Amino acid sequence: GAVVSQHPSWVICKSGTSVKIECRSLDFQATTMFWYRQFPKQSLMLMATSNEGSKATYEQGVEKDKFLINHASLTLSTLTVTSAHPEDSSFYICSAPGAGTTYEQYFGPGTRLTVT
Amino acid sequence: GENVEQHPSTLSVQEGDSAVIKCTYSDSASNYFPWYKQELGKRPQLIIDIRSNVGEKKDQRIAVTLNKTAKHFSLHITETQPEDSAVYFCAASMYDMRFGAGTRLTVKP
Numbered sequence: 001g002a003v004v005s006q007h008p009s010w011v012i013c014k015s016g017t018s019v020k021i022e023c024r025s026l027d028f029q030a031t032t033m034f035w036y037r038q039f040p041k042q043s044l045m046l047m048a049t050s051n052e053g054s055k056a057t058y059e060q061g062v063e064k065d066k067f068l069i070n071h072a073s074l075t076l077s078t079l080t081v082t083s084a085h086p087e088d089s090s091f092y093i094c095s096a097p098g099a100g101t102t103y104e105q106y107f108g109p110g111t112r113l114t115v116t
Numbered sequence: 117g118e119n120v121e122q123h124p125s126t127l128s129v130q131e132g133d134s135a136v137i138k139c140t141y142s143d144s145a146s147n148y149f150p151w152y153k154q155e156l157g158k159r160p161q162l163i164i165d166i167r168s169n170v171g172e173k174k175d176q177r178i179a180v181t182l183n184k185t186a187k188h189f190s191l192h193i194t195e196t197q198p199e200d201s202a203v204y205f206c207a208a209s210m211y212d213m214r215f216g217a218g219t220r221l222t223v224k225p
Contacts (some may be wrong), residue, residue, distance in 0.1 A: 043205060043215045043217050044160065045215075046212055046213065046214060060117075091157070093160075095213070103148045103165070103167065103209070104148075104165065105150075105209070105213055107159040107160055108159060109158070110157070110159055112157065
């Protein structure tokens with residue numbers, strides 16, 4: 001149980017284009033999901049908290065107009081990187097707390113974004 | 117907000133020796149402290165966790181200790197094996213999770 005998937009697993013896009021990353025909870029409902037970004041040889045940095053049916057909460061320094069988050073259902077959150085630039089190239093990971101707990105987080109497998 | 121510091125950044129030990137990684141956190145409201153192992157390009161893998169109402173937890177060769185007063189917690193790996201070589205992250209959470217900078221552990225055969 002408590003499986004989180006992400007799609008795509010990797011994507012290459014050209015500078016100036018937008019790319020959407022999906023995060024799904026497969027066997028449980030998630031009213032909250034978290035989005036992280038991880039640059040090479042660095043830690044996971046929390047970007048935003050995605051809340052089903054309401055606006056996402058962004059961490060300080062994260063541009064909400066550049067990283068659009070939509071949590072339209074209890075099993076799906078999407079992160080859209082708009083007008084991507086090479087510096088947005090990173091590993092993006094989502095997570096969700098398991099059903100009935102606010103402790104353990106279940107992580108998606110991550111999406112490798114490369115902007116050329 | 118929560119700030120998690122992790123030391124050391126790199127750690128090299130001989131096979132069979134013990135390894136200790138330490139973390140401190142700033143927000144006394146944090147109540148959940150997991151440790152993750154991460155391979156390159158993969159999701160973090162939970163190896164052990166501890167809640168704030170517990171001082172110590174052990175799972176075979178891995179143990180975690182928590183000192184709430186001092187706001188620090190540590191990962192202890194005994195009888196290390198080459199397959200323990202990886203990057204380890206600590207984290208602290210009350211709701212959203214903040215990660216330490218990571219420790220690259222190398223176990224030399």
